[in-house]
Amino acid sequence: MTHISFLHRAALSAAVLGLAAGAAHAQDQKIKTKSSAGKTKTTVSTSGQSGVGITLANLDRSVPPCDDFFQFANGTWMKNNPIPESETSWGGFNQLRNRNRDVVHGILEKVAADRTAKPGSNAQKVGDFYAAALDSVAVEKAGLKYLQPRLDKINAIQDVAGIQRYLADPRNLGKGWYGLGVGQDAKNSNVYAVQMRQGGLTLPDRDYYLKDDARSKAIRAAYRTYQVNTFKLLGDDQATAERNADAVTRLETRMARASRDRVALRDRESNYNKMTVAQVAAAYPNLDIPLRLKESGLSGAKEIIVGQPDYLKEANVMIKEEPIADQKQYLRFHLVEGVSSALPKAYVDENFRLTQVLTGAKVPQARWKRAFAATDGALGEAFGQIYVDQDFSPAAKARAKAMVENMRQAYAERIQATEWMSAATKKEALTKLNAFVVKIGYPDKWKDYSKLNISRESALNNLFAVAEFNTMDNLSKFGQPVDRAVWGMTPPTVNAYYNPSLNEIVFPAGILQPPFYDPKADDAVNYGGIGAVIGHEMTHGFDDQGRKVDSQGNLRDWWTKEDGEKFMAKADVVGKQYDAFTPLDSVHVNGKLTMGENLADLGGLTIAYQAFMKTPQAKAGKMIDGFTPEQRFFLSYAQIWRVNQRPEALRQQVQTDPHSPGHYRTIGPLQNFPEFHKAFQCKDGDKMVRSASNRAKIW
Known part of the structure; x- marks a missing residue:
């Protein structure tokens, strides 16, 4: 992470x-x-x-x-x-982001219009993904056609074992009771470890479920309306939709009470709890972690780093205690909620009404902007190669690199001049500073999308394909050497980050321009x-x-x-x-x-x-x-x-x-x-x- x-x-x-x-x-x-x-x-x-x-x-x-x-x-x-109606904030930064988005828009339109791209190539995948996301007519015509098999799979669950099997399948999309994935071991950064963490909430923060101030109550009311209307779109009558919405909220509220708040989640030590698989299986038997590991191709794992043990303890109890019918509605709602952007307009509108209450936005973003954001998230490094060729010169990368080294030298001087720090700590600090890996502009090794299948048939199926590709890509890292060339942002992104486990500072091409x-x-x-x-x-x-x-x-x-x-x-x-x-x-x-x-x-x-x-x-x-x-x-x-x-x-x-x-x-x-x-x-x-x-x- x-x-x-x-x-x-x-x-x-x-x-x-x-x-x-x-x-x-x-x-x-x-x-x-x-x-x-x-x-x-x-x-x-x-x-x-x-x-x-x-x-x-x-x-x-x-x-x-x-x-x-x-x-x-x-x-x-x-x-x-003033703030445009489609925005929740407006600064000069938006202008830079929009400028980059306009450049990428031109690239995407050109790629989408080219039907001669070689099947399986990055150009074919980018063009088809973007074109399908733009095709509102096809989305409306498809309705729930491509979603229904997954809804049927949830509906077929009959018992706790069925819930366990569903959660164990890494190909299933939507929030679960907890998160599980592969990442660097925080105390041994040269290896990948299996990690578990709290999850399962829809609203942006646990406190939205728990506080009784007027603002929190208004958000919960809007969330319930969103849930009820979504269930009605799925075919439930009013009474059933309300009952299902209340069940989902009750489960999430219980999760929220067990969740650590955002301040506690910043504490790296308390979020590192390494346990053997046997210990995890014994501590949380109802989660059936051995089955989850088997289905995820992680049977070889001997240990798991548990982020929030108290939360997982509550999730373990919930799966056994809560009615199966309520748990199925939770899974059903989150499947739909997670892919609403690729569903008919009625679903998108309901989702946006909740967003309005949360953020104050007046109107949705233009469809092409939403399609761009989805394409960036799905295939950002594929079209990012075209973007940097068009919009980021090698000279700009070299100048930025030189500036980073000037800053590194200045930092070293500040550390050495610090009066309150001992010589021993200064030595370690300088060692860390000099070890910073600097990544500028774009990856030296581009992401391989060869296992990702994309077509123009269905924007929704493309989302499912991307989710499965990303999950499998993550799980496949286990047992492999740590990939230190990986990037956490795409080249057009107007942002920057520090990754502690890689001790790297990263500056995408998107931010290396005015201002x-x-x-x-x-x-x-x-x-x-x-x-x-x-x-x-x-x-x-x-x-x-x-x-x-x-x-x-x-x-x-x-x-x-x-x-x-x-x-x-x-x-x-x-x-x-x-x-x-x-x-x-x-x-x-x-x-x-x-x-x-x-x-x-x-x-x-x-x-x-x-x-x-x-x-x-x-x-x-x-x-x-x-x-x-x-x-x-x-x-x-x-x-x-x-x-x-x-x-x-x-x-x-x-x-x-x-x-x-x-x-x-x-x-x-x-x-x-x-x-x-x-x-x-x-x-x-x-x-x-x-x-x-x-x-x-x-x-």
Whole structure:
């Protein structure tokens, strides 16, 4: 499993990074601002030079930079860019994502129109998958034709043994009582291990089932409506549909009570519980794990890493206790819910009505955008090869690689200069830093889709084929050497990530363009953008959970006891700072849930600034558009986070996402950053300046 990525997951439809637009006008400028302390400051440019990568029109100069730098850097853009009806959030980041999507759209349309592709080739599979997903007429005509055999299979279950057989078959699609798969052993990263974990819920978080506030109740009501209407579409009458919906909700609520919350799920040690297969079989006999392993081709496994033992204990009891009829309705609903995107429009509409309540979206995404997302998820590396040939040059990859190495050097300097860390821990930290594997743009070894069969006959059958292919691909890893060339994101993805078990930082081609990186822009813009992203992913290797993994990707405590305690004391300062942020009335950021990302933001900014100060631009100090190099660095950082969000989406983000909202990803680190205060002449008492006693500094 990969580490939480740099940006919000696409499931939230949340765009939290900004896209910089064209060049500003070349002219001398005077910028007068007042701090919250009432002091006026004036910066004057006499260079007459115009820069690229920072959009001056986005600034709201009525807001002093020392009061709220996010608003100063982005306020006018936010006023002039309302959220489109099909979006739950809207930021400059959406523009970059849309730009990439438009490029890919052209590729997909061309491939889909070409009926001469060799059968079995990637081009045939991509073209047929996309064309089938677009073909709404065929989907409506098929109705439940391709789903019915799977519904019949569930309907034929008569007893607990039938439930066990169904859950044991890796070809069956839909949520089960638990998850089982193959992944790197966290304490022995050179081997793959069988892993079990909690699962089975539909709503985005366990708390939606358990809390009694008005928002949670409204979501549960919308979820019940979605369930009832889905069952009615399947042919149930009103009373039966309501009874079945209540059964599904009751089972999921019981699962939710046994589930660990998102903060607990961040704790790598407590989620690592290695047991022998015999111990697992004895602890959870009703799950019939030996049968599951046999059907999955994993009979050779001797051990299983159990993520959440208490949850599995409850799942074991549920399978025996709960009525078979109710369990069948659970399986039936989740089969349909999991493939609703490839079912007739009535099913899609019901699913979207729930999404509206959860996120505030007004209308669905265009069908081609949904078809693109599905194709990206199914065959992303197949058409990704075409994408990078068209949209990502070898020179861009080389430049990005050089920047990563500059950042690695800057990080090493910060580690060596750290006063609170002992020599022994510094040595281990530098070993880990130097061992970071860097992946840029696209895989060196592309994924092999030869065992995946795709046709234009049925979009639904294609989903089933992809699900089975991915499951079998995962299970086949057991007993094989660890594949260190694998990628967790497709090339067009506008994102980045750190994978602790591989000790790697990964930057797809999609993010290596403006506003993050622009070869036409000055170093301040690039280090404030992609530099901060690179530093962010590097810092994940040293955040509160990443620090528990060594240079080889193994879960191992390589810190001295004293250094570990000092680190956590510093991290706790950051946690308390974010706990106090309130994006909505009575809604606070969860400092524990967002700890890793907040530490990565602060560390990323620190390292990027350190690297930037080595550049000729920083040393020359020449102004551009009325701003010093340092000021442009911080403006670039702030403008990538510009975003408008619907209240519903913001609430969901705070409850479920380990990333803080964009506003606080900007001001949170900067409030702790003396270099920012100096650049904009902020003083003690300004809102962007934390008192020395409350200031966070780690690297």
